[in-house]
Amino acid sequence: MRINAxxxxxxxxxxxxxxxxxxxxxTTQAIAGGVGTPYNHVSKAVLKLRSLGLxxxxxxxxxxxxISAAGRAATVGGLLRELDAREDxxxxxxxxxDCPMVNGCGLRGALxxxxxxxxxxLDSVVVSSLPHQSQMAPVFVTLLARRPx
Ligand code: SF4
Numbered sequence: 001m002r003i004n005a006x007x008x009x010x011x012x013x014x015x016x017x018x019x020x021x022x023x024x025x026x027t028t029q030a031i032a033g034g035v036g037t038p039y040n041h042v043s044k045a046v047l048k049l050r051s052l053g054l055x056x057x058x059x060x061x062x063x064x065x066x067i068s069a070a071g072r073a074a075t076v077g078g079l080l081r082e083l084d085a086r087e088d089x090x091x092x093x094x095x096x097x098d099c100p101m102v103n104g105c106g107l108r109g110a111l112x113x114x115x116x117x118x119x120x121x122l123d124s125v126v127v128s129s130l131p132h133q134s135q136m137a138p139v140f141v142t143l144l145a146r147r148p149x
Pocket of ligand 1 (some may be wrong): 099
Protein backbone atom coordinates (compact mmCIF):
# COMPACT_ATOMS: atom_id res chain seq x y z
CA MET A 1 0.00 0.00 0.00
CA ARG A 2 1.28 3.44 -0.90
CA ILE A 3 0.73 6.42 1.40
CA ASN A 4 -0.23 9.70 -0.25
CA ALA A 5 2.12 12.64 -0.71
CA UNK A 6 0.44 14.76 1.97
CA UNK A 7 0.79 12.03 4.60
CA UNK A 8 4.43 11.61 3.64
CA UNK A 9 5.13 15.34 4.13
CA UNK A 10 3.35 15.29 7.51
CA UNK A 11 5.44 12.32 8.62
CA UNK A 12 8.68 13.90 7.41
CA UNK A 13 7.90 17.18 9.18
CA UNK A 14 7.06 15.41 12.43
CA UNK A 15 10.24 13.34 12.23
CA UNK A 16 12.31 16.48 11.69
CA UNK A 17 10.69 18.30 14.61
CA UNK A 18 10.99 15.29 16.89
CA UNK A 19 14.72 15.09 16.20
CA UNK A 20 15.32 18.78 16.93
CA UNK A 21 17.09 19.70 20.14
CA UNK A 22 14.70 20.16 23.08
CA UNK A 23 12.52 23.21 22.51
CA UNK A 24 13.77 23.54 18.94
CA UNK A 25 11.64 25.97 16.97
CA UNK A 26 11.47 25.84 13.21
CA THR A 27 9.88 28.18 10.71
CA THR A 28 7.79 26.58 8.00
CA GLN A 29 10.49 27.66 5.53
CA ALA A 30 13.14 25.81 7.53
CA ILE A 31 10.97 22.69 7.75
CA ALA A 32 10.45 22.86 3.97
CA GLY A 33 14.22 22.96 3.50
CA GLY A 34 14.73 20.13 5.98
CA VAL A 35 12.23 17.77 4.40
CA GLY A 36 13.00 18.73 0.80
CA THR A 37 9.44 19.72 -0.06
CA PRO A 38 7.97 22.97 -1.44
CA TYR A 39 6.92 25.59 1.10
CA ASN A 40 3.20 25.56 0.22
CA HIS A 41 2.95 21.78 0.73
CA VAL A 42 4.75 22.00 4.07
CA SER A 43 2.61 24.94 5.13
CA LYS A 44 -0.55 22.81 4.68
CA ALA A 45 1.07 19.90 6.51
CA VAL A 46 2.05 22.12 9.46
CA LEU A 47 -1.49 23.50 9.64
CA LYS A 48 -2.84 19.96 9.75
CA LEU A 49 -0.34 18.87 12.40
CA ARG A 50 -1.32 21.90 14.46
CA SER A 51 -5.01 21.10 14.14
CA LEU A 52 -4.26 17.59 15.42
CA GLY A 53 -2.30 19.03 18.37
CA LEU A 54 0.92 17.33 17.29
CA UNK A 55 2.87 20.56 16.91
CA UNK A 56 2.49 23.91 18.61
CA UNK A 57 3.22 27.40 17.38
CA UNK A 58 5.23 30.05 19.17
CA UNK A 59 4.49 33.50 17.84
CA UNK A 60 6.69 36.55 17.57
CA UNK A 61 10.26 37.22 16.59
CA UNK A 62 12.25 34.01 16.67
CA UNK A 63 9.02 32.04 16.75
CA UNK A 64 8.11 28.95 14.82
CA UNK A 65 6.65 25.54 15.46
CA UNK A 66 7.85 22.72 17.67
CA ILE A 67 6.64 19.25 18.43
CA SER A 68 4.14 18.90 21.27
CA ALA A 69 3.92 16.16 23.90
CA ALA A 70 1.14 14.55 21.85
CA GLY A 71 3.36 14.77 18.77
CA ARG A 72 6.15 12.92 20.59
CA ALA A 73 3.72 10.11 21.39
CA ALA A 74 2.08 9.96 17.93
CA THR A 75 2.30 6.70 16.03
CA VAL A 76 2.63 6.26 12.30
CA GLY A 77 -0.58 4.22 12.22
CA GLY A 78 -2.55 6.79 14.19
CA LEU A 79 -1.38 9.67 12.04
CA LEU A 80 -2.08 7.86 8.76
CA ARG A 81 -5.61 7.04 9.94
CA GLU A 82 -6.23 10.71 10.76
CA LEU A 83 -4.97 11.80 7.36
CA ASP A 84 -6.73 9.23 5.22
CA ALA A 85 -10.37 10.25 5.07
CA ARG A 86 -11.22 7.92 2.19
CA GLU A 87 -13.91 5.41 2.96
CA ASP A 88 -12.78 3.07 0.21
CA UNK A 89 -9.41 2.41 -1.34
CA UNK A 90 -10.92 2.67 -4.80
CA UNK A 91 -13.69 4.90 -6.11
CA UNK A 92 -16.60 2.49 -5.71
CA UNK A 93 -18.99 5.42 -5.51
CA UNK A 94 -18.17 8.72 -7.10
CA UNK A 95 -19.84 11.78 -8.61
CA UNK A 96 -18.91 10.36 -12.01
CA UNK A 97 -21.02 7.29 -11.32
CA ASP A 98 -21.00 4.27 -9.04
CA CYS A 99 -19.29 1.03 -9.96
CA PRO A 100 -21.94 -1.28 -11.44
CA MET A 101 -20.72 -4.08 -9.14
CA VAL A 102 -21.03 -2.11 -5.89
CA ASN A 103 -23.89 -4.16 -4.41
CA GLY A 104 -22.41 -6.56 -1.86
CA CYS A 105 -18.95 -6.37 -3.41
CA GLY A 106 -16.53 -8.69 -1.55
CA LEU A 107 -13.46 -6.91 -2.87
CA ARG A 108 -14.54 -3.63 -1.29
CA GLY A 109 -14.61 -5.15 2.20
CA ALA A 110 -11.40 -7.09 1.66
CA LEU A 111 -9.56 -3.92 0.67
CA UNK A 112 -10.87 -2.09 3.75
CA UNK A 113 -9.70 -4.92 6.00
CA UNK A 114 -6.30 -4.95 4.32
CA UNK A 115 -5.90 -1.22 4.89
CA UNK A 116 -6.83 -1.61 8.55
CA UNK A 117 -4.23 -4.38 8.91
CA UNK A 118 -1.65 -2.05 7.35
CA UNK A 119 -2.45 0.68 9.88
CA UNK A 120 -2.50 -1.79 12.78
CA UNK A 121 1.04 -2.86 11.95
CA LEU A 122 2.09 0.80 12.18
CA ASP A 123 0.18 1.53 15.40
CA SER A 124 3.17 0.44 17.45
CA VAL A 125 5.65 2.61 15.53
CA VAL A 126 6.15 5.92 17.34
CA VAL A 127 7.13 8.63 14.86
CA SER A 128 9.60 10.28 17.23
CA SER A 129 11.44 6.96 17.66
CA LEU A 130 12.29 6.81 13.96
CA PRO A 131 14.89 9.51 13.30
CA HIS A 132 18.46 8.58 14.17
CA GLN A 133 21.64 10.58 14.51
CA SER A 134 23.34 9.63 11.25
CA GLN A 135 20.14 10.30 9.34
CA MET A 136 19.35 13.71 10.84
CA ALA A 137 22.79 15.23 11.50
CA PRO A 138 23.40 16.21 7.83
CA VAL A 139 19.90 17.69 7.64
CA PHE A 140 20.49 19.95 10.67
CA VAL A 141 23.95 20.92 9.42
CA THR A 142 22.38 22.08 6.14
CA LEU A 143 19.62 23.97 7.94
CA LEU A 144 22.09 25.73 10.23
CA ALA A 145 24.21 26.74 7.23
CA ARG A 146 21.14 28.32 5.60
CA ARG A 147 20.10 30.22 8.72
CA PRO A 148 20.41 34.01 8.22
CA UNK A 149 23.24 35.57 10.23
S1 SF4 B 1 -15.45 -3.96 -7.95
FE1 SF4 B 1 -15.97 -3.62 -5.79
S2 SF4 B 1 -14.13 -2.68 -4.92
FE2 SF4 B 1 -13.96 -2.48 -7.15
S3 SF4 B 1 -14.85 -0.45 -7.59
FE3 SF4 B 1 -16.49 -1.98 -7.80
S4 SF4 B 1 -17.49 -1.97 -5.78
FE4 SF4 B 1 -15.50 -1.02 -5.53
